[in-house]
Amino acid sequence: MIGFDYGTSNCAVGVMEGNNPKILPLGDHGRYIASNLYAPSRDVIVNWLYKHLPPAEQTTFQRQRQRQLLKGQAALRELALDGYPTELSFGVQALNNYLQEPDEGYYIKSPKSFLGASGLLPQQIELFEDIVAAMMSNVKRLTEATLGRGVTQTVIGRPVNFQGLRGEESNRQALQILTNAARRVGFKEVEFQFEPVAAGFEYEARLEKETRVLVVDIGGGTTDCSMLLMGPKQAAAQDRTGDLLSHSGERVGGNDFDIAFALKGMMPGFGMDSMLKTGKAVPVNSYWQAMAINNINHQTEFYSAANGRFLQQLIRDAERPELLSRLLTVQKNKLSYRVVNAAEQGKIALTDCPQQRVDLSDIDDGFTLDLDRDGFASACQRELAKIAALMQDAIAQAGCRPDVVFVTGGTAKSPVLSQFLQQQFQHTPIVIGDHFGSVTAGLTRWARTIYS
Template sequence: MYIGFDYGTANCSVAKIENGQPTLLRLEGDSTFIPSSLAAPTRESVSEYLFRHRGIKPLDTIGEQMLRRAIHVNREESIELEAEDMAFGQAALDRYLDDPRDMYYVKSPKSFLGASGLRDAQLRFFEDLVCAMMDNIKTQAEHQTQQSIHDAVIGRPINFQGRGGETANRQAEGILLNAAKRAGFKQIEFQFEPVAAGLDYEATLSEDKIVLVVDIGGGTTDCSLIEMGPSWRGSSDRSASLLAHKGQRIGGNDLDIALAFKQMMFPFGMGSKMESGIEMPITQFSNPITINNVQAQNDFYAFENLAVLKGLHKQAQEPHKLARLLEVYHESLGYNIVRRAEEAKIALSDQATYRAGIQLFSERVDVDVSRDNMIDAIEAPKRKMIALVHDVVAQAGVKPDVIFMTGGSARSPFLREAVQAELPNIPVVSGDYFGSVTAGLARWAEVCFK
């Protein structure tokens, strides 16, 4: 059996073809989407879980050394790892929020796969993370279909997050490929996510059109200008139909981070001053919430930074605010703050104001955010997204007949209005914001494997 597999930054989903149409499969309870997150007792538990409870071995000696070290560390900590100690999706987030102090939690590992400067051990660790998530998804899909799944078309952005260009893209795709093989997939193909979304839209066309696909995902925004319609449908070679495409390593997560930074870090001391009159260093407020940047997270949560934070607390004119930042450090609450920003962003699409409640262990911090605040906060990442639309049309030298917007953040009326302003008088349409890519990947899998 074959599937389309959208290993997304925010959510994952898979689909099969049933009676000629894509059908998304349930992955967590009744939901066909599972958040891209994982929780475990320790960082080392991921490697041990794969080997001990899933029978998945490392691919090379570096992975084997990591596994031996992981087992040793867990034994030193008196951790006897059980299969149920690993949680995925919403269950992982719930477990983390219940006990962030004693839980290893990771969200959106796809954001890190193209990062520069990763050592071999770090690459193998990300491979383990992705493999554990893919294995869980494959298991859930096989349970629903009562069939073994051997083949998959996996979606990928035009450019992964990372500054290494094609080197970063090859690194990220290599991690996905190795993880999928270890999870049990035999034949694996990749397809660009905006092209996949376009393939699903193409199934609705009764005449050929030039379609601009704008896919605003959690970690990336991709634009593809594609010739689509009955003349192309079912073709195994679509290279001639792809007129232009371009991707930017910026997505819905960046909107959430921008809103968190511009509106939610003031109660934690951002903009406040030390007794000397010098303003607090800005990186101490950006690093904890830049959850898609490995180095920023490492810098903030490093043991050495604790002494720096304590020093800032001691010198602060408003020490109670820095005490909250220390709590963010001790309880690893950066993800929590960004999650509250995401909720505010969604709510402000329909209402003028929103009160975000950030729950600390010691207190609840309420932050009032207006729609105007939100629009101002996301202006910089929004401009980068719209620049992609401009660039891909200029690259092709032809305007689209229709704009197809997909991806979770494409629901934002502010982003849709911005795209419409860039290309006025061209109709903007959408399908399943979250499922179009997955459905298109399943359609491409039918072309590849049937």
């Protein structure tokens, strides 16, 4: 049995060693593998997945997906003839492969962000299930190689809401995709646990008395809050329904902070906020679409041929055409992920330094941007306000104030977030958990509880 944090930003796996959870190393990736996938062609994902499925699943899969498999085989032959690699890559290697040739291949970051999206066509849901299954298969194989044995039982973390407030249909859709993918790659028993609840279970192990804990999990794709009644007595129970006093959650997380920072902190260097020769402001819609890497429709619109022609006309009409030419370069070479990744890396660097210079010379010769913490805080006011509302919603639902606030999630490492949380809870102790490992550890504890 394992605890499996299939996260928006990273994936991790835990097993129990005695009374303590241990986060496993996953081959060369270390304990955390970035939730990215790169394929030399989208059509070959289904073939890679077929090759790595358990034998019992291959026959059914082949019968169901014969047309896609044949299409993938043709793509594989063409790639081999052209001398391109034919394997999928994951984690940091997937990002590196994308950055080497961003206009080639198929790259997806944080597919968990899309699973609850409304209006997905059946073929899109099928594609996301294949992508999730491929990532889970890779993690499962690495886990089994580390343990030297198979794993068939798992507890997978889930946000309170995948898409938005009260989005139960979105939640059902996302959970069905995750369940189908997990069972396809060989997990025989699959259960889910709210990510903030799991993080709370890990914190609970150190408590010596009954405590009301507000868990705030600021992850890559969502922020989730749970008010929990915790302590030694509660930890011994298998049914924790009565201890879960409230939940709130929304799709606002690290990805949204990165996108906001890229848009407001970097896009001015691409011509946003500049003027046309007529004296009017440059339209901002294409800038929003360019940075919205977690929105399928916006990205499709941005990379359309019609938008390319629109940007060319804007360049002719602009007072500073050299700036807008950078946005056209992003559009022509499919560099949205490249720019948002630069914002993400800048955000991470600002954890230790108040200022950071970002090199974008691959987009325009000599192009650099200076970022700072104040700019990050200013860019993310909307996201911070949403998190404040979620915390207050959880407190209001519970009808009581927390004795302690337990904070986890990689985004919470930012000094801007730390200062923000201190301002929200000036008279309540704030405990910082393992930013990346608390959820995995708690899922692992819960796996032992329900499967033992």
